[in-house]
Every structure is written in C-alpha cells, then in structure tokens.
Amino acid sequence: MKRNAMAVSMLLLAAMLFNAACSAGSGAGTTAAKNESGSQSAAENSGMDSAHPIKVAVAAPMTGDNSEYGIGFANAAKLMAKKWNENGGCLGREVQIVEYDDKNSSEEATTIAQKIVSEKDEIAGVIGHFSSGVCMTAAPIYEENHVIEISPSASHPDYSSIGDYIFRNNTVISKEGGASVDIAVNDLGKKKIGIISIMTDWGTNTSGIIKGILEGMKDKGVELVAHEEVMEGSDDYSAAIAKLNDAGAEAVICCGMYNLVAPVAKQYKRVNPDIAIIAFSNAYSTQLLELGGDAVNGVCFPVIFFADSEEQSIKDYVDAYTKAYGAAPSALSSQAYDSVGMLLTAIQNVGDTDSEKVKDELYKLDYHGVTGDTRFDKTGDVDKAFVKVTIKDGKFVKMD
C-alpha cells in the first residue's frame, strides 16, 4: 500500500515537472508559429518561393534567467528576415527564422545543436548561442557537421578558434578590456583600480585579462588595488564593495552584465558617491537605466553599437525595432541583427546554401551593418571601432 502511494506521488511529480517544461516550451512554440504565419503572408504578397524557405536558426535562451537576451536575438533576427522578405527574399526564397530555446544551459544547447545538425539540409546557419560557455559546448558539434555558427555575443578568446565554421560578431574581450581600461586610466584619469567580476567562465577570464592589462601599466603609476569575485545574481554586493572601498579604489571595473552593474553602482554610491564605474558593452541596454536609476549616471563603457547614432541606416533600424518591439535594441540584439544580415548576404553572393561555400564567402565578406563595418579575420573574429559611452541624466551619451 505504501509503495503504491509512493508511486502515485512520484507520477504526480513527474506530471508536474512535465507540465512546467511544456508550459515553458509552448510559450516559445506559439511565438515561432506566429512568426511563421506572419512571414508566410508577406511571402504570398511578393510572390516569393515560400515552399523552399531558407531557414536560419536562432538558438538562445528564450525562457529562464537570460530570456531577455534570447528574445532580443530572435526579435532582431525576425526584423532582418522581414527586411529581406520585403525585398523578394534571399535567392528568391523566403527567409524564415526558427527559434530554439537553450535556456542558456550547456546541456540544452548540446541537444539543440544535435537537432539542428540533423536538419542541416534545411537550416542554412545558426545565430547563437548566448553566453561564451554555452557557445563553446555547442560549437564543436556545429564544426564537425559543417554548420555555420555566428554568435552575436560570445567574447571568450578561445571560442572562434574551435573551427572554421565558427564565427562571432562580437569583439574579443581582450580588445574590449583594453578599451575599458583606457576609459578608466586615460579618460577619467584614475590610478587606483578595483575589479568586481562574476564567477562564470567569462567573468573569471575577463578579470584575468584586465589584471594583465593593468599589470602592464604599472610604470604609469596604475595600480590594481583589489579584485572581488561575486556570484552572479546574488543581489547583495555590499560586503565586496566594503572591501574594494577599504582598499582605496578610485575606479571599479565591473565584469558583468547590467544586472551586476546596476546593483553595484547603487550599493557603491551609498558608500562612496565619487566612485567611477566602468563596464563592458554587454551592459549597454535600456534595462541598465531602468534598474540603476540615478545611481548609474556616470557609468562608462565601450560599445560597438550606439543607438543614438547620427547615421541614417542606424536611425532607420532603431526606429523599426522600437516600433515593432516597444523598446530600443540593445548592443547584443543589434549584433544578432547584423549576424543574420551577413549570413544571408553570403548566401546571396554564393547563390547557394552549401555551408562550405557560404563559410568561404563569409571570410571574404565586407559587411556594412548597424554595428559598423564588419570583416571576419582568419579565426572568425571581428575587429570593430569602439564608441565610448557614458550615462548622463538617465540617458546614454557619447563621451567627450
């Protein structure tokens, strides 16, 4: 009898977990379905071949903790697909975006990568995944099966060297780190630098790179006074901040996303209102302003995409994005937008979706997008010019 009851309760639990998984999955499923029907009607109007669409996979966290990034990628990708479809599609075929939800977990990403490579005759390439660690578990699967992967966000140095089919439309962190240190030392004139970093592969690696750069500037009187590693999303950073402040830091480089920068700025300014806070381009998002409020005024960081740019093509893109999704695009979403554009342009130039030819074309491509002129080097990395941005009165402005 007891065993029976146990079995029943286990079943119930399994059913519940399954339910939770389903409800999470169905959310993403319906958006994908909606998207497809939307683009189909566009296809009917322009007389494109929608029976043989070119499918581009967007694999990123659509649910869970980092879903805002994945949804941003998917939104940007759909916008780019719409742009192509309005102009007759790619190779006269309709462009379709297929979303995959990896929940920013390496395990899920592996399953998704295997699913994508099993359908590689239909899928022209993958835009994703989101975090460097997840990208690096999925990348070998894509490489082995000759599927093109362009990550709009991975910045770990080792990512793109995994293979020829692996690209990134984001600067390597060593270059961006140099730009952040440059802001702290040359633009703000700070000598005593502290680091606060999240305990992920990316965070630890980035803080190591920053340390190395600071080490090389010792002769200029620049000094690393303290380095604190914190758990991502622990919300309370006051203890680490008390240590940094005690060590006499004049500027703090925050190795983390907006969800680290905003609370650190708030909690640090309660202790020391004069602290200078420097971040990275992945903190460039309107959520930083919403979450940080007054405290993030004065936070500086280098970006390769700046939404308030004077350039007409960027203005048009930002307007279209804002109109469609109700908020200005973040830097990473914009990099996803360009990634889709580059992949489709390469396919158009080659006249075929054969991944080997498209890959070769990508290495030759000179793409002028909203995130600047992009050209992949031989490992699949990009080198872009940085714009230094700061926050003034609750708005992002260029640094003078």
Added chain:
Amino acid sequence: MLLQQIFNGLALGMGYALIAVGYSLVFGILRLVNFSHGSVYAFGAEIAMVFIVSMRLGIIPGILLSMLFTGILGILIDKAALEPLRKKGSPPIASLITTIGISNIVTNLLIIFLGSEKRNFPNFFGHSGIHLLGGTVSMTQIMMCVISVILMLILVFIVFRTKIGLAMRASQQNAKAARMMGIDVNFVIRFTFFLAGVSAALAGVLIAGYYEIVYPNMGFMAGLKAFSAAVLGGIGSLPGAILGGLIIGNAESMAVMFLGSTYRDSVAFIILILVLILRPNGLFGRKGITKV
C-alpha cells in the same frame, strides 16, 4: 570596516530571517520542509511590483494586496498539490518532492507572464543613514529590523494567544486527536500556508526594496539560505528562525571580509551541514521530533 560588515550582515540576515519564518511555520504544523517557499517569496515581490509600479495603487495598498494574494497562493498550493497527498496518506517524502516541483512551476509562470529580466523596485525608506561608531546604518536596514520584529511578535501572538493558534498547536501535537476534538485540521493547515505566504510577501517586498531589484528567480538562493537559517535556529521555532537568519547573514559578511567573496555562498551551507551533524535540532529546536 568590521562594524560596517556587521551592519551589512545584520540587514542581509534579517532578510533570511523573514523567509525562514515561513519555513518554520509550515514545518511546525506539517513536519514538511516546504521548498516552494522561495518561489512564493519571489511571487510576493513580483506581484507587489505589479500593484505598486504597473497599477499605481500606492505603496501601502500595494503591499497589503500583495500579502493577501501571496497568502492565497499559499492556500492554492496546499489545496492543489499537498492536500490530495495527505488524503492518500502518501509518505512525507512525496510532499517534499512535490514542493520542489511547485517551486519550478511558480518561478516559470512568473517568467512567462512578467519576463526574466531584473527590474527596479522602489525604495520605500530613502537613502538617508545614521552614522554609528564609524559605520553607516541606513534607514532601510533599521526599518527591515523593526518590521521583522513586529511580524514575529504578531505571529507569536497568533500562535500562542488566539483560538486558531491553539488549533494550530493542537494539530501539530497530534493531528488525529485534534480532528476528534472537532478541529478542522485541513483548515488549520490552509491557514498556516496563508500566514507563511503573507510573511513571504512581506519579506519579498522588504528585501526587493532594500536591494531595489526584483526578478522571478530571486527566491532560489535566498530560499535555500533561509532554509539553512531555519535549520540553524531549530526548524519550527519562530525566534530560532530570526536568530538563525542573523547568524547566517553575519557569517556571510565575515566570510567575505576574511576569506574573500568567492567563499560567500558556501558559508550558509557549511553551517547547514555542521548543524545537522553537531546539533540536529538547531539552537531552539525541541528534541525528539521526527525529521523528514
């Protein structure tokens, strides 16, 4: 700096204490560790955000409504998932695992409806602070302590001075005998879940206001650490929950100061393991209770 770290630790600990109270309430009556409590706490903060910021109902009505709704969520959880298990006479482990499942469901529902991003939560008490012996205590920290103590006094009053409290204690001692005396044990349990939900909502609102941040997954780590606090204080004991929370909060602050931020999150769980080995009943726990 030591003093500042102690103040930080006390504020952090008060947060854990407020959540730990909810664990203790439910454990006291059901002998069940309710792992869905962390997500209920996140629900309280998120729903308060909806009332205060999106619907502009004002701070006090917003908090009260969120306490009411979160209390109802507690009742729903019991009604939908735990009561059927009790009726079937399932072993305690089944209820325990069920609460973990519920926790996932609540968190994912919040993500589906409100999104996973971290949002700004209004700070109620301003940023003014009092300088004390070289450290700074903020108004928010003081109010957190005051409100937590008031909440605890109210809970103690309910449990020891009211009729429903008498019924709660009776059900706790012997559910079968209580039922024979005409106590509606299921109602008492639902009431307990309601109280736990109310205290979780208050904890969520205060902590979200302190850090000025709110997001669906905020209950996961906080819930686990509050569980350690509840075990340290003696699970089932209300003053124990408060003391346990304060100790865990301060231990974390001290760990950051002397060992580095890297060790911070492990401290709560090291304490949990040590307590379970050295003093399984916790600081205030009664002896001889059969644990789940």
